[in-house]
Amino acid sequence: MRFDSLVDSVGHTPLVGLPRLSPSPDVRLWAKLEDRNPTGSVKDRAALWMIADAEKRGRLHPGATVLEPTSGNTGISLAMVCLQRGYRLVCVMPENTSVERRQLLRMWGAEVIFSPAAGGSNEAVAVAKRIAADNPDWVMLYQYGNPANAQAHFDSTGPELLADLPTMTHFVAGLGTSGTLMGVGRYLREHAPDVRIVAAEPRYGELVYGLRNIDEGFVPELYDPAILDARFSVGPRDALARTRELVELEGVFAGISTGAILHAALAQAERAVAAGIRADIAFIVCDGGWKYLSTGAYSGTLDEAARALEGQLWA
Amino acid sequence: MAVQVRIPTILRSYTGGEKAVSGSGGTLAELIDDLDGRYDGIKARLVTDDGSLHRFVNVYVNDEDVRFLGSLSAPLADGDDVTILPAVAGG
Structure with a gap:
């Protein structure tokens, strides 16, 4: 193929x-x-659909910064897509995730901000929302509420x-x-x-x-x-x-x-x-x-x- | 009819720190009433004023989510394991 x-x-x-x-x-x-899939997980589908959807809506421009709370796989998929499209990616990830996930994120060029282990992904979401409020020009794709995530699987x-x-x-x-x-x-x-x-x-x-x-x-x-x-x-x-x-x-x-x-x-x-x-x-x-x-x-x-x-x- | 109920950290102030307690009831609603009789106030944390399960509370009977088993009317049988957990983000 x-x-x-x-x-x-x-x-x-x-x-x-x-x-x-x-x-x-x-x-x-x-x-x-x-x-x-290219980065080895199902999340490549959601990442590609969310980025393509944001581009179509004019939310993403060359050099834009993408922000996402993730326990790992979505961040890795987004990093792969962002690297090829010329976007900077900042991931908020709970600190109680496997070492390979952070290695892979950095390999694909993402920056990682750690959120406290207690509270898990809840805490990562909360931290990402605060960072988004402080950086209004950053684009949070927000996998938990972005219809393009589900649409990837519908399509x-x-x-x-x-x-x-x-x-x-x-x-x-x-x-x-x-x-x-x-x-x-x-x-x-x-x-x-x-x-x-x-x-x-x-x-x-x-x-x-x-x-x-x-x-x-x-x-x-x-x-x-x-x-x-x-x-x-x-x-x-x-x-x-x-x-x-x-x-x-x-x-x-x-x-x-x-x-x-x-x-x-x-x-x-x-x-x-x-x-x-x-x-x-x-x-x-x-x-x-x-x-x-x-x-x-x-x-x-x-x-x-x-x-x-x-x-x-x-x- | 005895069932084992696992209590999340956040509700252990009601059970004197116990991680697991036993209770009884033919349905989840009856079980929660039984628990509330011994652990006063726990029902108000699980069930809203309009009588439905709190949005951020998940209850499982033998690992199956009760919202797909009839919610508060979910039937319980002797020896069932009931787990209460707050809803948290995955992904």
């Missing part, structure tokens, strides 16, 4: 069957390999999935900004309304939920529960166990958030088997495991690996 430039190659990722993890020939799991991920798997019965993805679930979900509601849309959200250690009061809570502006059929919270131990099964049984080397998604996908598979119904369950492999090697996710016992993730934003 030939493309005019790297950003033109975003998307069109493979959907691969998982014959050993699938419980039966009638209940099958399919992995959408989003690690096959690309959703159509790719349904074209590759017209018999799809379930779609399972991670819930962070909710962009993937809202975009693919809306596309499927229009074109394959019987598909169950299932969210898997990471359950972190207590530090991340350390708000001072409930009113500091956060629900992404993009999130619309009406698009979803179910939502599961997956802790680090289950996510790690599934991440390891995925590489050990199927050879797919994925990041830890993908393990959380697979855990929810397998729960749907078990329900289909118990109900005696056919199922084709597609789920998102958000990124590869490379960025998480330093966390110890792939070595030692599960308990050791889970302990190492305590307090970390692992998804």
Whole structure:
């Protein structure tokens, strides 16, 4: 396949069957390999769509500064796109993220401002909003509320999935900004309304939920529960166990958030088997495991690996 | 009918610092009433004046979000694990 430039190659990722993890020939799991994007994550789609949308609206001009709160992957994707388009990128990232994420951000030319670990991404959003107020000429794309984030998946991920798997019965993805679930979900509601849309959200250690009061809570502006059929919270131990099964049984080397998604996908598979119904369950492999090697996710016992993730934003 | 309830840091002032407590009820609403009987004031932090779950509170029964199980009417069974968490940003 030939493309005019790297950003033109975003998307069109493979959907691969998982014959050993699938419980039966009638209940099958399919992995959408989003690690096959230019920076190795699903966020390349949202980054490209948000930048293109801002350019179309005249919000971005050569030399502009882009600002974004991110736990890592969106920042890395934006850095890749901004570097090629001639924009400066400033990312606000919680300090409890993997060392590889900050190395990659800097490699692609982004500047990183750290926000305190306590409060996780909530705090990164709050810090970014303060910086944006102090720098009115900077452009905050704001992945949590930017419709172009979900639109990327409505325009690309959703159509790719349904074209590759017209018999799809379930779609399972991670819930962070909710962009993937809202975009693919809306596309499927229009074109394959019987598909169950299932969210898997990471359950972190207590530090991340350390708000001072409930009113500091956060629900992404993009999130619309009406698009979803179910939502599961997956802790680090289950996510790690599934991440390891995925590489050990199927050879797919994925990041830890993908393990959380697979855990929810397998729960749907078990329900289909118990109900005696056919199922084709597609789920998102958000990124590869490379960025998480330093966390110890792939070595030692599960308990050791889970302990190492305590307090970390692992998804 | 006993269920185990995990309490987030932010609400432990009501449970005397306990991370997990047991409670009872056939639905989430009944469980919250039961908890409020022993941990006075906790209900007001979880349920709004108009009787719905607080926007920034997520409750899970066996890891599934109760908003997709009937919200406050979500049924509970003996031995269920209930987790309460504040809504925080991902991404």
